């Protein structure tokens with residue numbers, strides 16, 4: 001089968017399109033003929049050997065696919081050949097076929113658009129878990145989303161509104177903030193032009209209840225100063241490249257919490273709760289209540305360019321690699 005192959009760790013230009021053998025199906029796995037594969041920031045890290053997961057070389061990156069089931073392992077019960085599914089595979093998705101553990105495969109309604117499905121569920125599963133399970137976000141609370149034009153950021157904006165919060169989107173470009181407004185953001189802050197803390201203070205003088213942070217670095221060290229009494233700071237990722245050093249006096253003085261978010265760990269350790277979250281998201285997706293903003297669709301051979309565009313901060317919402 002055709003695949004984008006990582007033979008040695010490195011930047012996107014070191015990837016090549018090549019033939020790989022079909023995956024060997026394990027008893028608890030589902031074989032998916034990939035229609036589309038979503039592009040996510042962890043893909044850019046995994047090929048450089050900088051991510052939590054370290055697949056054996058050679059491997060295909062690509063952590064989120066939508067497609068049709070072509071075979072199921074002997075222990076797999078609810079999923080059948082021919083089902084349209086989304087598979088949250090962590091890697092292996094930039095390929096014509098991928099084998100995915102059945103607890104990470106979710107059946108979709110037959111009429112589902114596989115392009116938007118491949119663009120939506122990893123980001124929304126992460127942000128839903130973050131806002132609902134980790135922050136316990138309540139209606140009428142104030143939510144600040146950093147890197148709000150990112151895949152997970154736009155999902156947090158849309159889900160924050162869905163959960164009844166007032167959403168303040170913060171990003172480095174006005175174009176990104178326009179997309180956030182189209183997803184329901186109540187306010188926008190361009191942090192490449194304005195001081196984040198002062199801008200938040202104008203909108204929310206008492207601070208914000210929840211801060212969703214996929215960026216990290218110095219932005220995070222500044223952002224935590226805007227937290228309200230008993231606020232929750234969600235540590236989602238470090239796209240800026242450095243892990244923030246928080247001043248511990250701030251959570252002390254605000255009676256607040258710094259809360260970690262790791263969706264893959266949650267999916268692995270708590271598959272029943274994750275499955276319930278996924279069913280909710282699939283229902284909202286089929287009702288048209290949630291859908292990721294698609295930036296661009298790339299053919300398989302251009303998947304390395306999609307990863308490079310992501311590293312260059314060009315992507316607003318989601319890039320998707322097309323295999324059909």
Ligand SMILES: NC(=O)c1ccc[n+]([C@@H]2O[C@H](COP(=O)([O-])OP(=O)(O)OC[C@H]3O[C@@H](n4cnc5c(N)ncnc54)[C@H](OP(=O)(O)O)[C@@H]3O)[C@@H](O)[C@H]2O)c1
Nearest residue numbers: 040041147150151152171172214237238239240261262263
């Ligand atoms: N914890 C979890 O379970 C989980 C799950 C999925 C993803 N993540 C993490 O969430 C983060 C975002 O993922 P994503 O797929 O949504 O990525 P993405 O769409 O590429 O967004 C990353 C955002 O980070 C900001 N950024 C700041 N400095 C950057 C830099 N040097 N390079 C690239 N981006 C930079 C950019 O926003 P501005 O230009 O507006 O600043 C960009 O929109 C990543 O750190 C990823 O590892 C965590």
